[in-house]
Amino acid sequence: MRISFLILLGVLSVVLLGNKGQEDLLDVLKAEPKHFPQIDYPTDNDITVERWKLGKRLFYDPTLSRDSSISCASCHLPGFAFSDTLAFSLGVEKRVGVRNAPSLANVAYHPYLSRDGGVPSLEMQILVPVQEHLEMDFSTLEIADRMMKDSSYYNESMVAYNRYPDPYVITRALACFERTLISSNSKYDRVQLGKEEFTVEEERGHQLFTSERTQCSTCHSGFNFTNYKFENNGLRIHYSDSGRMRVTKSEIDRDKFKVPSLRNVELTGPYMHDGSIKRLEEVVGHYSEGIIEHKNLSTGIKNLYLTENERKDLVSFLKTLTDPGFCKNNLYTQ
Ligand code: HEC
Ligand code: HEC
CATH class of the missing domain: 1.10.760.10 (Cytochrome c-like domain)
Structure with a gap:
């Protein structure tokens, strides 16, 4: 009796502390600097810890490119404020791009994306590098196929968006991660x-x-x-x-x-x-x-x-x- 009570207590505290950790992380992710305007989160893509973690994993995952060689972070490196050091970044098979990779700092506030403003939202923007011949040369459908074969991706997708990996999940999760890239302490x-x-x-x-x-x-x-x-x-x-x-x-x-x-x-x-x-x-x-x-x-x-x-x-x-x-x-x- 006594022992099972202790076990129960142990399990409970792990669960509760686990939740506490998640809540703290959510607070950190959602903390907007007081001297910045408020971020508009799309109604179908509010931040949750699970969505953010999935987006972060995808951001660093080279399997998003045709030959699994290039991730978003290959051209958007954290140490360079999520830009890179080349005039034109290299995509799959070292194909040379046509524009300089911009920083992703505070990209949540951009009213439209890309240097010509041709992309209306962060969610839509994901499709550009994924499909671009000179960048990842792939498609979100093919990425979803790869994710379906990986049980951890499958589970994370179900927990985050209550659907199996598909283009909706991929674009939403990555955008969720990008919206938290806030630079406000220079x-x-x-x-x-x-x-x-x-x-x-x-x-x-x-x-x-x-x-x-x-x-x-x-x-x-x-x-x-x-x-x-x-x-x-x-x-x-x-x-x-x-x-x-x-x-x-x-x-x-x-x-x-x-x-x-x-x-x-x-x-x-x-x-x-x-x-x-x-x-x-x-x-x-x-x-x-x-x-x-x-x-x-x-x-x-x-x-x-x-x-x-x-x-x-x-x-x-x-x-x-x-x-x-x-x-x-x-x-x-x-
Ligand atoms: C009329 C608007 C305008 C004014 C005024 C202006 N800029 Fe710019 N600036 C731009 C545009 C547009 C670009 C990007 C051009 C491009 O992408 O080819 C740019 C690019 C830059 C860049 C490069 C940033 C990067 O990441 O590539 C720096 C640094 C910069 N400007 C600093 C300045 C400074 C300093 C001044 C004042 C001396 C100034 N700008 C005045 C419009 C302006
Ligand atoms: C091969 C290099 C490369 C890869 C890989 C890449 N990007 Fe980019 N990214 C660029 C370049 C170059 C631009 C500028 C494009 C333009 O203006 O037309 C850009 C622009 C962007 C922008 C718009 C920023 C702005 O200021 O408007 C966002 C957001 C972005 N990338 C996110 C991502 C994400 C997310 C991924 C992974 C799915 C990714 N990128 C993969 C090179 C890359």
């Missing part, structure tokens, strides 16, 4: 929250970044340093990628690209849609005297002729947007 954030101070250089850079003269913060605006609009920042006369025009077919959108977030920009090089600028100093150099006249050049873009010190100040400020805790957070890594 030096810039701590300064905003009054917990730290900029150095003199960083402060001068901040002033310059938000000034009338540079206009940087008209496009790279708000908490995520982007207004998500499509602009041309004068990289060249002839672009091999027409950007936003691929979606709208309209000449006024030719060679315009979504304004990228600058969070963790120190780690996300090479820069621009084609990775054509290697270093942050060179990006600032571009805005200083590298602007090429283009018929769709955005208002606000012109050579700024910055002094040596002004360039240094701007770079120092941009580096305050680095969030090392985000890139090393073992919550996100395997």
Whole structure:
């Protein structure tokens, strides 16, 4: 009697503590930074621990690609704020892509995805790399087949979405994981929250970044340093990628690209849609005297002729947007 009571107590505490762990994790995953806006979770894909864990497992799983060689994390590496270090990432059979892989930090807040804004939601976006010949060259149906043959995937899918592995589950679970990739603890954030101070250089850079003269913060605006609009920042006369025009077919959108977030920009090089600028100093150099006249050049873009010190100040400020805790957070890594 006494022994079975103790066993019961033991089992109960394991169950309860187990649940407590899950609840704590859910709190961590759902904790939105107070200085950021609220995230809109789709009604059919609210976060649960089980969905998130399944999404995380899928994110790092190379069996999502035709020859099981490439995972999402091959091009979106946690240590580089979920971007990579190549101008164009390599897909299956080392096929070279056509655009630079962007960071996934705070991607939950993007109103549309991809550099031309052609994809309406994170759930839909999954289909792009999976099906793209130059990336994973596969399909969600074939991934589902592979998952069906793995009893742990089967069980996790049933627990998370109450259905066996299918394209719905794959896209929902991955998007659920991606929505939790929040970067909100850079030096810039701590300064905003009054917990730290900029150095003199960083402060001068901040002033310059938000000034009338540079206009940087008209496009790279708000908490995520982007207004998500499509602009041309004068990289060249002839672009091999027409950007936003691929979606709208309209000449006024030719060679315009979504304004990228600058969070963790120190780690996300090479820069621009084609990775054509290697270093942050060179990006600032571009805005200083590298602007090429283009018929769709955005208002606000012109050579700024910055002094040596002004360039240094701007770079120092941009580096305050680095969030090392985000890139090393073992919550996100395997
Ligand atoms: C072979 C490299 C590669 C792989 C694999 C890959 N991506 Fe990407 N990802 C890219 C590139 C390049 C872009 C930019 C595409 C564009 O703008 O047209 C991108 C864009 C994105 C975006 C849009 C970000 C934004 O700012 O709009 C998201 C989200 C994303 N990828 C998630 C994923 C997920 C999830 C997976 C796995 C299912 C994945 N990616 C696999 C290279 C890759
Ligand atoms: C009119 C809007 C606009 C203004 C003003 C602007 N930018 Fe940009 N910026 C963009 C666009 C669009 C891109 C991406 C272009 C591309 O993908 O080819 C970009 C790219 C960048 C990048 C590269 C980010 C990456 O991950 O590739 C940095 C860094 C940057 N801008 C910093 C600045 C600074 C500093 C200023 C002020 C001196 C500034 N920008 C002014 C629109 C703007």
